[in-house]
Amino acid sequence: MHRVRTSLPYFKQFGWEAEIVAVQPLYTDIGTDDLLCTLVPKEVKIHYVRSLDKRITSKIGLGAVALRALPFYRAYVNKLLSCNKFDLIYFSTTQFPVCVLGPYWLNKFKVPYVIDMQDPWHSNYYQGKPRNEQPAKYWFSYRLNKFLEPVAMKAVSGLISVSEDYTDQLKNRYPNLQNVPAATITFGMYKDxxxxxxxxxxxxxxxxxxxxxxxxxxxxxxxxxxxxxxxxxxxxxxxxxxxxxxxxxxxxxxxxxxxxxxxxxxxxxxxxxxxxxxxxxxxxxxxxxxxxxxxxxxxxxxxxxxxxxxxxxxxxxxxxxxxxxxxxxxxxxxxxxxxxxxxxxxxxxxxxxxxxxxxxxxxxxxxxxxxxxxxxxxxxxLKEHSAEYKTGLQCQLFEQAIKYANNDLPIF
Incomplete structure (x- = not known):
């Protein structure tokens, strides 16, 4: 959420109004920082969704909050999209499994989506490395990522990444992404x-x-x-x-x-x-x-x-x-x-x-x-890497993604 948090004060000046859908903090293992909320513009609506309790799901090896919250995201955002007019869905998170809802919402509500690749999703980097150098639960996560990434990428209308290599790798892996608008945008510095x-x-x-x-x-x-x-x-x-x-x-x-x-x-x-x-x-x-x-x-x-x-x-x-x-x-x-x-x-x-x-x-x-x-x-x-400048670049990509979607909406 760091990119979104530093962009929220500037979206409006570039012609965009944002609403946030996030998991309630009590369902995550990550420490919270209440000070982060003090710089979020008051007019920004923040919606919170539930998640399955990790104390229960961990007994079957399910810990990732994206997987635990997936059905709740689906149900809650369905209601939002049914009752309101949204131009775009923006996935900006490293909890990538939630991105598989993009094609579903595009098909159901005709709202295009953009994915922000802050890290690689599916990667072969750790293949062949000693087990002590691999992340925890690597065997499972590698196969899950390999399965889920193409689901999310099959109908995406725009890609943002912190590294051009991430985008190049995706375009090499999925031919349908060749003409999808993409931009390399690192995180911005928020002045306060x-x-x-x-x-x-x-x-x-x-x-x-x-x-x-x-x-x-x-x-x-x-x-x-x-x-x-x-x-x-x-x-x-x-x-x-x-x-x-x-x-x-x-x-x-x-x-x-x-x-x-x-x-x-x-x-x-x-x-x-x-x-x-x-x-x-x-x-x-x-x-x-x-x-x-x-x-x-x-x-x-x-x-x-x-x-x-x-x-x-x-x-x-x-x-x-x-x-x-x-x-x-x-x-x-x-x-x-x-x-x-x-x-x-x-x-x-x-x-x-x-x-x-x-x-x-x-x-x-x-x-x-x-x-x-x-x-x-x-x-x-400092100016080139300010949060304000980076927000403007994101908004340019949003506009391109909407145009791309209007001309090239997939049919399921």
Missing amino acids: DVGVALENSFPSILDKGKINIVYAGRGGADMHTAITPVFSTLSKLLQLQPNKFKNVRLYFIGTSYAPANKGTASFKALARQYGIEQYVIEQTNRLSYYHTLNTLSNADALFIPGSDDSRYTASKIFPYLMVGKPILGLFHPKSSALKILKDAGINTAYDFDTISEDNITAFINGALNKTSQTIYVNADV
Whole structure:
């Protein structure tokens, strides 16, 4: 919902009125952040649907909220579409199974739909990898995604994605998508977010007596390529000058999507291999959005590790830019995130092929010596990646999708 939340204040100025249909928070495992609602325009209608109780469905292995809420979405939105005139249905979520309702609503109510691919849905990335590197319930989720994705894609009228590779992959997989309007739109920066984060108090998870270099985001074995050179360099620095670097701490926060206190650490074992486990703090529990922003704002420096999958885009890199702290970024050479950071003026963003121990050492020294307390992001980049600008791009795609649907409505 992050993209939608930052777009809601601007939809109206581009000629669109939005209504939200979401699952009641009590049915999800994800922590809630009441502050997020304070910036939603008051005129926006928010509808909540129920879900099957996970305490019951988990006994048969069904945990995903999208699957548990699917019949309730169907029934509730049927009523909305029966009683009101809507021009478009916009699926903007990583709970992709709900998107299979798009073809059903198109057929029943003749309302076209757009899908926002914030992550890959069906992917072969983990095929053939060791089981300990695969996500939980991978055998089931892989087959379910392989079955459901083509159902949703058979009649979609528009695609938005955070990475052009995601769209290209879909068009290669499904010939019917060749002429479907598509746009690559990363998440936008909402100008008031940092202010809200700093105006409110949150429990501090950082050690104020240390030099804290922080990453907040998902974990995974696919990030080990980016993290290994940092761990290796810090290990050598501690061996050479232990007194100088003994106060450096690397934080990895919110690395698991699992319910609170049930996540598996992604990076602690790797830190142990390099003998620096006491200098690496990994918290699998996720923080609320504003708590995360507050934590990033109070760090000495920030670290953004990328995936070894070239298609992966760190779509949430913009909070890092917003807080104005020094950033060390390390990405696949083909990652779009690398270009975004460099265009923004971040000269400490590297790819896997060019990063050196000297680069990492210089960054850590800068954090120790506090020689670079803030960064100054290119103003044109800030405007180009603002939530307002990104909302305008979404609305352009909406218009294209409606025109496409009117000329090419499928017949079931």
